[in-house]
Amino acid sequence: xxxxxxxxxxxxxxxxxxxxxxxxxxxxxxxxxxxxxxxxxxxxxxxxxxxxxxxxxxxxxxxxxxxxxxxxxxxxxxxxxxxxxxxxxxxxxxxxxxxxxxxxxxxxxxxxxxxxxxxxxxxxxxxxxxxxxxxxxxxxxxxxxxxxxxxxxxxxxxxxxxxxxxxxxxxxxxxxxxxxxxxxxxxxxxxxxxxxxxxxxxxxxxxxxxxxxxxxxxxxxxxxxxxxxxxxxxxxxxxxxxxxxxxxxxxxxxxxxxxxxxxxxxxxxxxxxxxxxxxxxxxxxxxxxxxxxxxxxxxxxxxxxxxxxxxxxxxxxxxxxxxxxxxxxxxxxxxxxxxxxxxxxxxxxxxxxxxxxxxxxxxxxxxxxxxxxxxxxxxxxxxxxxxxxxxxxxxxxxxxxxxxxxxxxxxxxxxxxxxxxxxxxxxxxxxxx
Numbered sequence: 001x002x003x004x005x006x007x008x009x010x011x012x013x014x015x016x017x018x019x020x021x022x023x024x025x026x027x028x029x030x031x032x033x034x035x036x037x038x039x040x041x042x043x044x045x046x047x048x049x050x051x052x053x054x055x056x057x058x059x060x061x062x063x064x065x066x067x068x069x070x071x072x073x074x075x076x077x078x079x080x081x082x083x084x085x086x087x088x089x090x091x092x093x094x095x096x097x098x099x100x101x102x103x104x105x106x107x108x109x110x111x112x113x114x115x116x117x118x119x120x121x122x123x124x125x126x127x128x129x130x131x132x133x134x135x136x137x138x139x140x141x142x143x144x145x146x147x148x149x150x151x152x153x154x155x156x157x158x159x160x161x162x163x164x165x166x167x168x169x170x171x172x173x174x175x176x177x178x179x180x181x182x183x184x185x186x187x188x189x190x191x192x193x194x195x196x197x198x199x200x201x202x203x204x205x206x207x208x209x210x211x212x213x214x215x216x217x218x219x220x221x222x223x224x225x226x227x228x229x230x231x232x233x234x235x236x237x238x239x240x241x242x243x244x245x246x247x248x249x250x251x252x253x254x255x256x257x258x259x260x261x262x263x264x265x266x267x268x269x270x271x272x273x274x275x276x277x278x279x280x281x282x283x284x285x286x287x288x289x290x291x292x293x294x295x296x297x298x299x300x301x302x303x304x305x306x307x308x309x310x311x312x313x314x315x316x317x318x319x320x321x322x323x324x325x326x327x328x329x330x331x332x333x334x335x336x337x338x339x340x341x342x343x344x345x346x347x348x349x350x351x352x353x354x355x356x357x358x359x360x361x362x363x364x365x366x367x368x369x370x371x372x373x374x375x376x377x378x379x380x381x382x383x384x385x386x387x388x389x390x391x392x393x394x395x396x397x398x399x400x401x402x403x404x405x406x407x408x409x410x411x412x413x414x415x416x417x418x419x420x421x422x423x424x425x426x427x428x429x430x431x432x433x
Contacts, residue, residue, distance in 0.1 A: 009111065009119025020327070020334040021122070024320040025104055027150050028124040032102035035143055037126055039102045042083035048073040050082050054275035054302060057185060062110045076108035080125045080317060081275070081299065082306075088129055089308025097130025097311075104320075116291040116322050123294075127315035129303065134246060137279045137298060138253035140316050144283055144294060145261035147318055152332045156285045156293070157221070157262035160251070161269030163276045163297070164243030165234060169211060172237050173204045187270035192216045207236065216268035223251055226265040233267075243278070250279050275299040281316065287329035294318035339432055342369040343385040344394045347378050351396040358394055358406065358424070365425045369394075386411045392428060 006012055013021060032039065052060050055078065064076040077083060080103055088099060104124040111117050126143050128136045141158060148156050163184065170180045179202055186195040195216075196209060204212075214233045220226040227248050234240035251263065271280050278298030285293065296316030303311040327334055342362055346355040355371050362369035370390075372381045378395065385393050395407035400418055408427060409416035419427055 007119075009113040011118060011120065016335055017324075019336070020324045021320050023334045023336060024151060024323050025124065028104060028147060028318065028320070029102070031143065031147055031150065032126065035100070035126070035139070037100040037102035040084070040087060041105070042077075042080065042087060042103060044077055044106070045074050046077055046083055046086075048075045050086055050306065051075050051077060053082065053305060054273065055079070055082070056181070056272040056274045058272050059109065064108050064110060078107055078109045079273075080105075080107070080123060081127070081302065081315060084125065084127050085302040085308070085313070086306050088311060089303050089306040093308050098136070099127075099129040101125075101127045101129070116288060116325055118321065122320045123317040124320060125315060125317045127313060129311055129313040132300065132312035134249040135253055137250040137314050138257065140296060140314050141250070141254040141281060142257040142259045144281065144296075144316050144318065145259045148283060148293065148323070149259065151323060151327060151334070152330075153285060153323070153326055154330060155262075156283055157264050159264045159266055159269060159282045159284060160247070160279065161266050162243045162247040162279050163270060164246065164278050165215065165230065165240045165267060166212070166270065168239030168241075168243050169208060169234065169237045170199070170204075171239060173199070173208045175199065175202050175204065181274045184270045184274070185272060187268055188272040192268065211237070218267040219265060221262060221264050223255070223263055223265055227251070230265075230267050247279060271295060271297065275302045277301060279314070283318070285326045285330070288322065288326050291322055291325075292319070293322045293326060340367055340392065340428055341390045342367060342392045342394055342428065343372055343381070343390045344369060344396065345372040345378060345381045346396045348398055351398065351401065354396045354401055358396060358421070362425065362428075367425065367428060382409065382411070392431075394424065
């Protein structure tokens with residue numbers, strides 16, 4: 001085995017794998033257009049201060065950081081949202097609202113490589129900035145579901161919560177934000193008992209402990225029933241009650257969007273990033289249980305943190321890597337077969353110029369065309385073309401060229417005919433029908 005392998009946690013994408021990734025990317029970009037999201041491109045390298053500000057302790061520890069030659073501390077982006085918030089706080093601060101931004105690209109975290117988790121991975125982000133209304137959150141849920149539907153995934157569900165419920169309780173118990181962040185990190189790792197112990201040590205009342213314990217046990221796919229139970233549990237906490245009502249409004253709108261998805265409401269659900277302020281979500285399929293296909297939520301204070309105007313915002317990041325894994329588990333074919341793929345074969349050296357002319361003419365008509373560049377004999381060239389999945393071969397031969405003709409061979413039917421060169425495109429298209 002060669003010593004020159006990709007760095008641990010990094011991958012090469014061979015043609016078929018790259019085609020699947022690009023298909024997901026293309027679908028995500030088309031969806032952005034349909035919903036009115038404009039694409040932006042941000043740097044792979046950002047200041048460490050920007051990326052670490054509200055990343056959460058786990059991500060801060062896993063960032064690829066380095067100092068440049070001027071001694072500035074930089075990092076490879078572990079996510080897109082801080083870069084987009086910076087963009088809105090600076091170059092787009094006076095842009096009309098709402099701002100609807102889309103971006104896609106590679107991200108980096110020093111995770112332990114395992115199935116579905118790599119150190120270089122991809123995300124497609126949809127960010128809606130400027131609206132604090134529940135319809136903005138509902139649109140993000142709709143986009144999440146719509147993308148998975150368009151890629152053919154079945155039986156997926158969205159896990160949905162609202163960090164305002166837990167934070168509302170902790171705030172009323174006089175637990176400050178930094179301490180709340182530590183508790184939310186424990187919830188992100190489903191360490192329910194540790195979270196309860198932490199709140200007890202911070203002086204939370206017994207009623208708080210009982211309320212949180214009940215919330216951690218409250219989850220279900222019956223939206224109305226689950227939300228009713230949450231409202232009853234948090235009725236003594238004003239901000240938590242308001243957050244629950246906000247979640248109810250969001251879900252009501254999302255369920256009426258026409259894009260259907262199964263919903264799992266989880267009252268104790270948290271995500272590792274510290275900047276979330278409202279609704280949060282993650283998308284799952286049963287075949288990859290435990291690996292989210294994407295996630296996001298509301299973050300109303302991040303843009304202001306980076307020097308911008310107070311700007312409410314909500315977004316979601318979808319993971320093309322894991323979406324491809326999910327489609328493979330569900331036997332969904334993302335590789336798109338070319339309808340026609342033509343090999344142009346010059347059978348004599350003097351026919352090479354005509355071969356290039358023919359290939360160029362086919363490409364101008366949107367037909368995939370390659371030229372035989374290996375110098376093979378005709379029989380070997382045709383056998384190789386058939387093996388590689390070409391549908392036709394165009395044979396450029398001296399005798400036919402004198403009459404401005406070529407030989408068109410249908411490699412699937414093993415039939416061939418001699419036709420005028422100017423009829424070649426129409427004949428290939430006719431054989432496709």
